[in-house]
Amino acid sequence: MKKEIFTQVAARLETYRQQIIDLQRELVKRNAVGPDHGGPGEVEKAAFLKDLLQGWGLQVDNYPARDERVAGGERPNLVAWLPGRREQKVWVLSHLDVVPPGDEALWDSDPFVLRVEEDRLYGRGVEDDHHGIVTSLMAVRALLDLGITPERTVALALVSDEETGNEKGLIHLLRSHPHLFSPADLIVVPDAGSTDGTLIDVAEKSILWLRLTLEGKQCHASRPDLGRNTMRAAAHVIVALEELAQEFSLENPLFRPPVSTFEPTKKEANVPNINTIPGRDVFYLDCRVLPDYELARVKERVLALGEEAARRFGVSLQVEPVQELPSAPSTPQDAPVVLALARAIREVYGREAQPRGIGGGTVAAFFRQAGLPAAVWMTVTQTAHQPNEFSLLSNILGDARVLAHVFLED
Numbered sequence: 001m002k003k004e005i006f007t008q009v010a011a012r013l014e015t016y017r018q019q020i021i022d023l024q025r026e027l028v029k030r031n032a033v034g035p036d037h038g039g040p041g042e043v044e045k046a047a048f049l050k051d052l053l054q055g056w057g058l059q060v061d062n063y064p065a066r067d068e069r070v071a072g073g074e075r076p077n078l079v080a081w082l083p084g085r086r087e088q089k090v091w092v093l094s095h096l097d098v099v100p101p102g103d104e105a106l107w108d109s110d111p112f113v114l115r116v117e118e119d120r121l122y123g124r125g126v127e128d129d130h131h132g133i134v135t136s137l138m139a140v141r142a143l144l145d146l147g148i149t150p151e152r153t154v155a156l157a158l159v160s161d162e163e164t165g166n167e168k169g170l171i172h173l174l175r176s177h178p179h180l181f182s183p184a185d186l187i188v189v190p191d192a193g194s195t196d197g198t199l200i201d202v203a204e205k206s207i208l209w210l211r212l213t214l215e216g217k218q219c220h221a222s223r224p225d226l227g228r229n230t231m232r233a234a235a236h237v238i239v240a241l242e243e244l245a246q247e248f249s250l251e252n253p254l255f256r257p258p259v260s261t262f263e264p265t266k267k268e269a270n271v272p273n274i275n276t277i278p279g280r281d282v283f284y285l286d287c288r289v290l291p292d293y294e295l296a297r298v299k300e301r302v303l304a305l306g307e308e309a310a311r312r313f314g315v316s317l318q319v320e321p322v323q324e325l326p327s328a329p330s331t332p333q334d335a336p337v338v339l340a341l342a343r344a345i346r347e348v349y350g351r352e353a354q355p356r357g358i359g360g361g362t363v364a365a366f367f368r369q370a371g372l373p374a375a376v377w378m379t380v381t382q383t384a385h386q387p388n389e390f391s392l393l394s395n396i397l398g399d400a401r402v403l404a405h406v407f408l409e410d
């Protein structure tokens, strides 16, 4: 890459501040909450982006997934193409859908109306995942304005259903249109990261969510001798499960924390009154397990340790998986996409990027399962899914430069 070309692109991006705000405003006002969360879906937002990108002269293809729950019966999955010197592609995959605003009383302004306060842009979706949409669009816009042909063909994927399982989004693309992707492509997923822009996510832990149901015998609290208290048994089961950390104690410095974790989380309501001993208790365990371990083995040990503790109280225990996602193979730390991002981050931010593993659950896992090395990266405010979600204009400009740098890589 010629240094002066990148300098021109970076300077050009600096002139897009108002364009970025305007684009964020248009995106925020098009509610794209998915139907699983009771929303209208991504159709309107996708139509807006398709028009915009076609207006820029780009070819935009749609690979919709059937879904009778939304108007028109389809969830859109757009790919906009900017042809490069080579057929080999740089993908940037962003998602169109957003999570619901949650309790609107916790917002200082309407979540679906962009609010600008100096460097901060507020609204539902501004970070997750308009940050990815806007940075990739602006990087392409700069190349178009300057008449620069990128080295690799740039493919911007704008997909549905990231927040509710990906079946109508990336999974659909990989299943029904696998020819789109090649292991030689660079695949960037701007959907998570760190506040200093140095975290490149290349690996994930396996996710295992378990429901633990204890059955005992309900009775009056004044006669515990007549019942079998599942609340007390559950407390002992939770303590017994601390043993899991010792049994699955491997460490991998790629991950933060470097160990597998086994956290009791949700607890269902049992009895409504204080003077009844509960005869049934249900709680959940969220396990994030290093790729070295089989989830079947973890389930076995949860049941054995839990049963042993419950038995002392004459209480039975049932363990059922709620979600079971074995981790995908990691993207190598020296994969071309990781190295290209690291060089770009060094150039733009003057910082050294860290390839790392995270606790699981990014859309990149589906690429990795399909043998496609993908890297998750962006500079975040860590306000995704929260009230008063915001994105920094300065992060958007910086990250657009990073993406442009990747587009221009030789």
Ligand SMILES: [Zn+2]
Binding pocket: 095, 128, 129, 162, 191
């Ligand atoms: Zn997201």
